[in-house]
Amino acid sequence: MKKDLEVKGMSCAICKMTIEKNLNKLEGVNKCEVNLLENDMIIDYDENKIKLEDIADTVDKLGYELVIDDHNKKIDYSKLKLIISVLLIIFLMYVAMGHMLNLPLLTHDLFLTGIIELVIATIIYILEGKYFTSGLRSILHLNPNMDSLVAMSTLVSYLYSVYAIYKVMMGDTSFHYYFETGAMILVIVSIGKYIEGLNKEKTTKAIRMLANLRPMSATKLIDGKEVVVAIDDLKVGDIIIAKAGEAIAQDGVIIEGLTSIDESMLTGESMPVNKGVDQNVIGGTINLSGAIKIRVTRSKDDSVLNKIIALTKEATMKKIPIQRFADKVSSFFVPGVILIALITFIIWFIFSNNFELSMNFALSVLVISCPCALGLATP
Numbered sequence: 001m002k003k004d005l006e007v008k009g010m011s012c013a014i015c016k017m018t019i020e021k022n023l024n025k026l027e028g029v030n031k032c033e034v035n036l037l038e039n040d041m042i043i044d045y046d047e048n049k050i051k052l053e054d055i056a057d058t059v060d061k062l063g064y065e066l067v068i069d070d071h072n073k074k075i076d077y078s079k080l081k082l083i084i085s086v087l088l089i090i091f092l093m094y095v096a097m098g099h100m101l102n103l104p105l106l107t108h109d110l111f112l113t114g115i116i117e118l119v120i121a122t123i124i125y126i127l128e129g130k131y132f133t134s135g136l137r138s139i140l141h142l143n144p145n146m147d148s149l150v151a152m153s154t155l156v157s158y159l160y161s162v163y164a165i166y167k168v169m170m171g172d173t174s175f176h177y178y179f180e181t182g183a184m185i186l187v188i189v190s191i192g193k194y195i196e197g198l199n200k201e202k203t204t205k206a207i208r209m210l211a212n213l214r215p216m217s218a219t220k221l222i223d224g225k226e227v228v229v230a231i232d233d234l235k236v237g238d239i240i241i242a243k244a245g246e247a248i249a250q251d252g253v254i255i256e257g258l259t260s261i262d263e264s265m266l267t268g269e270s271m272p273v274n275k276g277v278d279q280n281v282i283g284g285t286i287n288l289s290g291a292i293k294i295r296v297t298r299s300k301d302d303s304v305l306n307k308i309i310a311l312t313k314e315a316t317m318k319k320i321p322i323q324r325f326a327d328k329v330s331s332f333f334v335p336g337v338i339l340i341a342l343i344t345f346i347i348w349f350i351f352s353n354n355f356e357l358s359m360n361f362a363l364s365v366l367v368i369s370c371p372c373a374l375g376l377a378t379p
Contacts, residue, residue: 132155
């Protein structure tokens with residue numbers, strides 16, 4: 001059985017590779033191809049050997065969500081969360097950085113400032129918690145992705161700042177808070193993902209528009225009577241009727257009638273084409289004038305329109321050479337960054353014996369590397 005299913009939570013090429021690699025290992029799965037551009041996957045599996053729910057559980061364990069029931073989709077509050085996060089980060093930046101612009105401060109007490117920053121940052125971290133769910137789970141499964149870098153850099157800066165509050169409370173005012181740094185990373189990455197989602201939506205709009213050209217029903221001639229049936233119920237050899245102004249339901253050949261047909265959806269030509277008996281018609285084109293009888297010559301899956309849609313989807317899944325190269329690099333990128341950050345901390349701590357300074361440099365490596373530049377470049 002082959003299914004086309006939506007996958008939520010993917011952010012880069014590593015996410016795509018992780019899902020494909022793990023699902024293709026499952027017994028009963030013949031082939032799995034993930035389309036990062038459309039956030040979906042086409043999976044061919046043997047339903048006698050593996051259930052779709054088991055596949056969904058595997059995807060969930062990897063830190064992503066497989067939507068197997070369109071009727072039970074969760075309401076997406078991501079846009080509302082992003083708006084709240086942006087408003088909070090503006091306030092947090094005012095509290096943390098306002099003194100640099102000589103703005104009036106809420107308080108001159110360093111400890112109280114830390115508590116205010118902690119509360120605001122914690123709310124932002126909770127709102128953008130998807131990065132920690134996906135990123136940390138990916139690390140546990142030894143498949144770190146770009147979300148892992150985001151989760152690690154922001155979580156370390158958060159924990160370090162909590163430690164700084166403790167040190168300030170004990171009287172050491174030399175420590176600095178980095179709540180706004182971690183929170184700002186989360187918000188900026190979320191804004192980037194939101195914009196990326198809008199761009200993906202525009203990119204895939206053509207496919208949806210093509211799919212919408214297919215009529216959902218057809219007028220079928222049964223024992224001399226006109227009966228409205230679903231497109232899926234049509235078979236090769238059935239006789240259907242297309243009246244003036246209607247979309248032709250399925251590919252076929254005219255057996256009765258003369259008409260003009262708008263084939264612009266296929267050819268781009270605005271002028272209608274005159275057609276009569278024994279001439280072929282394409283499903284999805286518009287019958288402009290007289291009613292015609294058509295003998296169906298192709299099934300729905302074999303229709304010209306369906307092939308165009310399938311080829312367009314296939315084209316978005318195929319990897320050009322530079323993308324294959326990027327996929328290889330990305331598999332080493334995240335572990336490499338984590339290792340470099342660790343080495344940076346060790347070297348600076350050995351030479352400076354300054355924990356705060358060493359942590360700052362290690363955090364810099366993680367923070368600078370966390371945006372999904374590599375993952376976003378090739379799509």
